[in-house]
Amino acid sequence: MKGEIDEANLVPETSLINKENQDSSATTTTTLLLTTFVAVSGSFVFGSAIGYSSPVQSDLTKDLNLSVAEYSLFGSILTIGAMIGAAMSGRIADLIGRRATMGFSEMFCILGWLAIYLSKVAVWLDVGRFLVGYGMGVLSFVVPVYIAEITPKDLRGGFTTVHQLMICLGVSVAYLLGSFIGWRILALIGMVPCVIQMMGLFIIPESPRWLAKVGRWEEFEIALQRLRGESADISYESHEIKDYTQKLTKLSEGSILDLFQPKYARSLFVGVGLMVLQQFGGVNGIAFYSSSIFESAGFSSKIGMIAMVVVQIPMTTLGVVLMDKSGRRPLLLISATGTCIGCFLVGLSFSLQFVKLLSGDASYLALAGVLVYTGSFSLGMGGIPWVIMSEVNNTHKKFFGFKLNSSIS
Numbered sequence: 450m451k452g453e454i455d456e457a458n459l460v461p462e463t464s465l466i467n468k469e470n471q472d473s474s475a476t477t478t479t480t481l482l483l484t485t486f487v488a489v490s491g492s493f494v495f496g497s498a499i500g501y502s503s504p505v506q507s508d509l510t511k512d513l514n515l516s517v518a519e520y521s522l523f524g525s526i527l528t529i530g531a532m533i534g535a536a537m538s539g540r541i542a543d544l545i546g547r548r549a550t551m552g553f554s555e556m557f558c559i560l561g562w563l564a565i566y567l568s569k570v571a572v573w574l575d576v577g578r579f580l581v582g583y584g585m586g587v588l589s590f591v592v593p594v595y596i597a598e599i600t601p602k603d604l605r606g607g608f609t610t611v612h613q614l615m616i617c618l619g620v621s622v623a624y625l626l627g628s629f630i631g632w633r634i635l636a637l638i639g640m641v642p643c644v645i646q647m648m649g650l651f652i653i654p655e656s657p658r659w660l661a662k663v664g665r666w667e668e669f670e671i672a673l674q675r676l677r678g679e680s681a682d683i684s685y686e687s688h689e690i691k692d693y694t695q696k697l698t699k700l701s702e703g704s705i706l707d708l709f710q711p712k713y714a715r716s717l718f719v720g721v722g723l724m725v726l727q728q729f730g731g732v733n734g735i736a737f738y739s740s741s742i743f744e745s746a747g748f749s750s751k752i753g754m755i756a757m758v759v760v761q762i763p764m765t766t767l768g769v770v771l772m773d774k775s776g777r778r779p780l781l782l783i784s785a786t787g788t789c790i791g792c793f794l795v796g797l798s799f800s801l802q803f804v805k806l807l808s809g810d811a812s813y814l815a816l817a818g819v820l821v822y823t824g825s826f827s828l829g830m831g832g833i834p835w836v837i838m839s840e841v842n843n844t845h846k847k848f849f850g851f852k853l854n855s856s857i858s
Contacts, residue, residue, distance in 0.1 A: 487649030496619020504627025527582035534586025557584035613832035617765040723834035746815035764827040787825025794818030
């Protein structure tokens with residue numbers, strides 16, 4: 450790169466200013482709440498896609514006569530599509546804007562859910578699941594970025610945690626509904642939040658920071674004013690964003706390869722390392738195949754799925770509340786320990802069944818293991834790696850770091 454950014458000059462919000470200059474930007478307006486709701490509808494889509502396969506496994510395999518290998522491909526191809534979508538999301542979001550990118554991703558999700566609903570053979574199931582995964586991957590990047598760009602810095606932390614809460618809610622709703630309705634109807638229901646977001650995108654403003662980045666200054670002022678309220682004084686925040694954007698344009702455009710410079714090694718290792726631990730810690734195995742785990746352990750899959758919902762939502766909420774009070778590291782250590790214990794209990798349950806010990810009570814041990822894992826993951830490992838990643842990366846490398854970590858997750 451031609452030059453390095455002076456963080457003190459690049460982020461003027463760190464300077465001391467009068468309190469009255471910040472009051473207008475720290476106000477929560479109806480437009481801001483509505484815009485956030487529309488954005489996190491995409492987070493709900495993300496969660497419902499993850500939670501879809503587990504509760505419908507039994508009915509789906511029976512109706513379409515799927516083999517274990519065919520169902521396994523159906524479950525896992527979602528992550529392949531998501532990886533491709535996440536890798537492309539940054540470039541798309543910069544090219545057409547945050548709002549258009551969310552609409553673009555929802556088109557893939559709607560087509561995917563429709564393909565799953567109409568499927569009569571395994572190949573169309575896989576095509577639909579892949580399309581949903583691709584859209585999900587794009588959403589995993591653009592939704593938190595958009596929320597961070599539209600919210601005042603004083604409220605940004607609270608608003609961005611809604612993204613993780615809505616993912617959790619989407620998974621939980623899919624688990625709950627999938628225990629009582631058929632797989633085709635659940636696929637149709639999966640399209641509902643996609644349609645809600647598509648319709649909502651027509652009434653919410655574009656990201657002011659993106660508009661400033663592409664030089665659409667008049668639209669930038671209008672969008673920022675809408676988000677902060679008609680009577681709000683946006684002069685300071687407007688100047689701050691303009692100054693930040695102009696300083697960035699004076700620097701040579703970076704690339705993802707710049708992340709691998711020695712001075713970024715530690716932050717890259719922390720961010721990517723946490724994402725690797727998050728994904729290789731068994732979360733997809735539990736999320737995609739929890740119904741099969743309960744049935745194999747001799748426990749009711751419906752009761753098990755409902756129990757997961759009962760645990761998941763409160764633990765995610767608790768994690769959000771404790772994140773700033775207890776700190777990231779202690780909560781992450783507790784969460785990681787809990788997921789380890791949960792995996793151990795599930796493995797121990799099947800081991801005891803295999804050697805004919807505690808055959809009657811082993812099913813409850815498997816249930817306890819899945820619930821401990823789910824609660825612990827929701828407490829910290831699900832959301833904290835994203836927060837830490839955004840905090841350890843330098844401002845001008847955060848975009849590439851976020852894109853890389855989105856691809857891994």
